[in-house]
Amino acid sequence: MTATEISKLVGVTRATVSNWRKRHDDFPKPVGGTEFRPVFDWNAVQTWLADRGQDATDAPILSLQTELRSALSSDDARILLAGLKPSDSGWVSSDPATTDAVSGVLKTLAHAAEVEGPRAALQALADHAHGGEQNVGLYRTPELVATLMAELLEPLHAGPARVLDPACGGGSLLVAAAERGATELYGQDISETQAVLARLVVQAETEVDADIATGDSLHDDAFPGLEVDAVLSSPLSVRDWAADRVHIDDPRWAYGTPGRMDSDLAWVQHALAHLRPGGRAVLLLPAHVASKASGRRIRGALLRAGALRAVITLPPRLPQLLWARLNPQIWILEKPDTDAAVADSVLLVDTAAGEAAQSGAGDAVDWPPVAETVRRVWSTFVEGRAAQAEEPNVSTVVRVVDLLDEEVDLTPGPRVRLAIDPEIVAVEADTALSRLRATVAELADASEAVGQVRQISGATWRTATLSDLASGGAVRILRAQPSRSTASDDEDLRLAITGRDIATGGPASGKIKVEPDSLAVEVAIGDVLVPTVRGPRGQAFRIGGPEEEGIALGPNVQLVRTDPQRLDPWFVAGFIGGIDEGPSLGTTAIHSALHRTRIPLLPLAQQQRYGEAFRRLHQLRAALAQAGEAVDQVAEVMTTGLVAGALEPTAGSATHEDIGNPRGGSE
Template structure:
């Protein structure tokens, strides 16, 4: 019988994992687990589908859901066999080499993969197969490289364009796919898992014009490309390997910079990458920050620095790649050219200031980070160290200053010590100006929130969004996906997401590829209502689109309500939809968010407009307060950095007697 996990139920029903947990706790008739563990229970798919139908929960109807159900109907071992047999050809997807009943099933899977790839992209289709195939297999320390990180790593490799590229731990194929997009002409990979080998092969065969060479095996213990050198190596190696072969490989010729200790597997991967480079070619690796500081790796780090093999260390902010709680590092290494002079400087880049500036509403502006890092690296690599030293972000350190007793390669250590006092002071001054402006605007808006009086008691008749829609007073527009389609022309559009609704900034949004047939353009006056709740309360922040929003595409998790302006005031509707009564109704709901159940009172248009005017002011007050808070955070960040790095000092006015102790409470 097909089994599904709680995570798969959430995808099937279009709800969060927390909602599935609520269903299990609150509904005695929810299907019992039939397998798995307490931490990861598995449920009968047919029972789950029946329960969802009985409780009025709409089951996602998509090719990806159909494919997921299909692979769930068989054991992981058969799915592994199908993946190995699956091929992408000019005529579509085919799976050959299996016999009997397995052959018919493989053909069914190939057809489902084709539909999913056409609708949602090859990555979704292949990952769906791999998720099922990998069940029961060990994957500790193996992480998927996010597409944005893979793109950054690929463009940092100086000679990647028109080069043959190796990824010795290719995993899901993200880095090789990014290499192809950056102009690589040959793709080579190796992975210890047959599932990952097939996963990478399928992705590259479908989404590139190249024929990849992906081999099975442990790259450290059984190097499939021994003796072969490449124009570029990209790698996100497994972290924390305990048994990587340190004893068996003690005399291996790859260890030009020192025998890696048993607890330093990442430094074995670093040297493996360099061993596969042509002279002057680059290797770009994604590594945990401990590799830069562990005492056991000090000797190897020193040799990498001393010989000029290590050219740059780039620190990423936590949350940009798994494991999410730590800030990973990108190391750029270059195989020395025999007889060439050893460079006397090493580049350190700390993207944390950029990430904080770009994050705004808990997002990362990868275009900003990628462009800034690449510009700094290329300037440094071209010998223009002065241009590379961007205050607060990068520093070119003399090798002699790095080769101390610790050989600590943490970027922030060198970037902070090189801060220019004048630049930091200027940044603090700018931040203070923005804070003063935001505070002034907040004070001004707070003064405008007037025009209310006590009510003797209101007895309203309410109508739901569904009622208004059925009578033609508004149109409920559901969000649709905006991914690329292989067979349909696409264009790059500005997509409004849930955080864009909360910011209230006109013309905000993320540039993304959209299908013209599914892109729903926002109009001025539309009510934008996120399906996700805010972090600080259980409610949702709705706003009315302005002229600058017009033409943007409705993004995922955002609903639009298009009202009849002659009968409904948009800000009146938006205000009541996010009011306390509707917040309570949606907070306790165990099914997916449904705007049709939200209610607004029945009032004349003139009275609606009075409510709408104050609701609009309250929204602007909330948005401005958020900007003031962000501006205050920037002041604190810049000033704290300057003070702790020695770029700023307190002046005489900040003596102990000038601080009113006890008047400010934390």
């Protein structure tokens, strides 16, 4: 098992595992791999973690990856993948001389597929066949993005009956198309392993028998002359696609011959060439396609023909995309129909800077509101209601003639920000300023409240650990029990609060499986919720309130329930969050050794005074966070309004001294 896989199981960062290795001489030594990517014995790591109070989640996919590394070479895995056949128990090998190692892998593969789904299990096998690198799925598209792209095919005249993906990778887009009514699926991939994977995934997850070919679609099209209702694809963007190998009179280049650095525009025209008149293509492309100078002639030809209907910028940091450092875009194209009028406008959507995209923490993106926004504005636009498809700071409809300038820049962001309603922006600015003033007032009140303390000489308290208090019945320390069920239906899942929710201050976002013969741990008002692992800037605790009451306890969180006749919860929480717990397991995360936390033994009335002080400090932190969010909102709204010409400074808002001061204010 690699260090990355260990970090995923335990719920810490990869850097934390690296620090464990450096700081703890007893951390298990590598048993294989390389100097830069060592592999560890998982049983030894589990024992080491258990000695330090760390729990590891049961993860079938990681178990499968571990067994593959120990049982099969990459060549063996490639042969096994190519010969897999579905069976009632999962999959069987077509090789009559199946070894015990292969039989064991097939059993683990079937279990992983049952728990995590066939696609994830088969992808793990394909990754190992590629040499064990987990980022080898060159055309892997996140399932949520694939679902949105398939939904953007609707409505077509008769439904997307026949769909092609000329760079199908693992088949996620073909599966999404089948789930929305596609009855004929065609795919091609340059990697033989990926093509086999796509065939198996489609076979396992749909009832459609897909026609999957191996080869380079741009140079060796496996389906010449095929016309489909829709093309769905997430092709790999390359710096040089060997343009000199194609004929200049290739009928696919109806909008111009792509240069050797313009592989994305070659894929665009390849997709259009395979569409029937009126058919639709939805492609996931890197953002530079919309503005790259070498592609402006082809972009202009696409616009003039009415082939390009929408450009949609997605949020950055989407997981599993090779272009994670860029803003990926969805391009929607339609094959011009000679019997229909030429489209004279294009929908431009920018979700990258919207509130929905920014609501995630770290690398996460709150995807549902992003997808809903895209679906809403696209369906409104395609129904002919262009005015309703324009939403402030989200989308705008631009006439083709206005896009045909010297650059033919189709990047949505600048045009979306300029197409805003001054009245709406003014209202948003007033609302944001009102919120800022209210939060600043709350922060001032909170800062006054925390000052109600006085000096005392060093207190000499008797203390007891939480473990001792639990033994005496003054507190109960609870954790959610890991589920061993393989059920995955939504009705088997309950909303749960996680350690991440507490550390980030967000609402409950987790899901846990409920066992038929056991009850979930439910949060009660007054419970102290403590993350098992928290970053140095994360919140140290949360006191259960009405919002958390009845919610299940999720992973990576511990619950301290006090006897209200003996201990004040805010008093206990303050000492849990305010005392240095000693050496941690890493510098990037603080392991919460809750049972060792010492609590002073004070009368209840005195506890309550301390508890009130801790509560006020907690409110001060919350007020500061809210004020910071309000400042960001004011700056964003007003900057947008000033840049777009929807707002202007009032007379007398600046002086000559202000303007001349490089620090931005009068001295």
